[in-house]
Amino acid sequence: MPGKKKNPLWRSFGYAFAGIWTGIRKERNMKIHCTALLMVVIAGIAFRITVSEWCICIVLCALVMSLELVNTALEAVVDLVTEEKKPLAKIAKDTAAGAVLIAAIASVIIGLLIFVPHIAGWFIQS
Numbered sequence: 223m224p225g226k227k228k229n230p231l232w233r234s235f236g237y238a239f240a241g242i243w244t245g246i247r248k249e250r251n252m253k254i255h256c257t258a259l260l261m262v263v264i265a266g267i268a269f270r271i272t273v274s275e276w277c278i279c280i281v282l283c284a285l286v287m288s289l290e291l292v293n294t295a296l297e298a299v300v301d302l303v304t305e306e307k308k309p310l311a312k313i314a315k316d317t318a319a320g321a322v323l324i325a326a327i328a329s330v331i332i333g334l335l336i337f338v339p340h341i342a343g344w345f346i347q348s
């Protein structure tokens with residue numbers, strides 16, 4: 223808005239962290255993503271995955287969690303606009319949910335491609 227004083231940078235970061243925290247508190251799926259992230263970190267340390275594998279895991283976790291937050295934001299906007307059942311509201315919510323699902327499925331497949339050889343190697347060694 224013209225003439226409006228901009229928030230200091232640290233305050234903007236604070237709002238962003240508050241948004242992430244709200245997503246984790248309110249959205250069941252975000253809790254599932256956080257649990258998955260924790261499991262990936264534990265498995266990554268346990269199996270000593272490579273730097274490239276860490277980078278792939280971090281990017282995928284960030285992608286899924288970011289999309290989940292965008293999905294939450296979109297749901298909130300749709301509910302703000304209308305509480306009535308409307309076809310466009312359904313399209314908006316379902317397509318945003320679909321975006322999260324695509325990223326989550328791809329992440330699971332790539333996660334399996336990374337971790338299954340490490341798990342198999344561990345079994346062969348022991």
Ligand SMILES: Nc1ncnc2c1ncn2[C@@H]1O[C@H](COP(=O)(O)OP(=O)(O)OP(=O)(O)O)[C@@H](O)[C@H]1O
Nearest residue numbers: 249297304305306307308309311312313315316319
């Ligand atoms: N205003 C609306 N008009 C039409 N369909 C809607 C509307 N709000 C929600 N829906 C549809 O109802 C179903 C459930 O929606 P809801 O908002 O409860 O999401 P959800 O899948 O339970 O997501 P979450 O678990 O993230 O809250 C979805 O198919 C959604 O598209």
